[in-house]
Amino acid sequence: MIDFTISPACTLDAGAVGNVLSVSNDLSPWLPRVHTAAEEIKYAGDMIDAGWVRVAKREDKVVGFIARQEAEIHALYVLPDAQNKGVGTALLDDAKSECDRLGLWSYEANQTALHFYGQRGFQEVDRTEGSGNDAGLPDVRCEWTKEKS
Numbered sequence: 001m002i003d004f005t006i007s008p009a010c011t012l013d014a015g016a017v018g019n020v021l022s023v024s025n026d027l028s029p030w031l032p033r034v035h036t037a038a039e040e041i042k043y044a045g046d047m048i049d050a051g052w053v054r055v056a057k058r059e060d061k062v063v064g065f066i067a068r069q070e071a072e073i074h075a076l077y078v079l080p081d082a083q084n085k086g087v088g089t090a091l092l093d094d095a096k097s098e099c100d101r102l103g104l105w106s107y108e109a110n111q112t113a114l115h116f117y118g119q120r121g122f123q124e125v126d127r128t129e130g131s132g133n134d135a136g137l138p139d140v141r142c143e144w145t146k147e148k149s
Helices: 011-028 035-048 086-097 110-117
Strands: 003-006 054-057 063-067 072-078 102-109 123-128 137-147
Touching: 003 063, 003 086, 011 035, 011 054, 011 063, 011 072, 054 086, 063 086, 072 123, 102 110, 110 123, 110 137
Parallel strands: 072 102
Antiparallel strands: 003 054, 054 063, 063 072, 102 137, 123 137
8 A cells, every 4th residue: 555645636737647647548558549648638637627636646746536527437547656556446435435326438448447446336337339439449338326325
């Protein structure tokens, strides 16, 4: 485990959040690069400005983030050196604490992500051939619902 904090992203985090996106894209050989690094920073800034992004920071450095619009998760990424240390789970648990249900799309080829979400209570509910995403890759819809107590 690494020590980190979770907080709302600020405008100055856009470069770091965009970098997390770029690094993740570069490490996924099955994922075509459809956006430049500059476009990813702009996208990160737009999500931050919309109030969707919460970041995980260690020693004031962004090591991961989640972008969520109400119950829809648009992105969850963690830098490679911070993976398998509880960062992604903490970001997801933070979102779960604010919602009774969550949904997201993940690329079918991203088996690591699908396993991660499945281990955290998400269920597959749909699949598409990918016509609705930027990369044109088959994707999987996953949803989580808080258990009634």
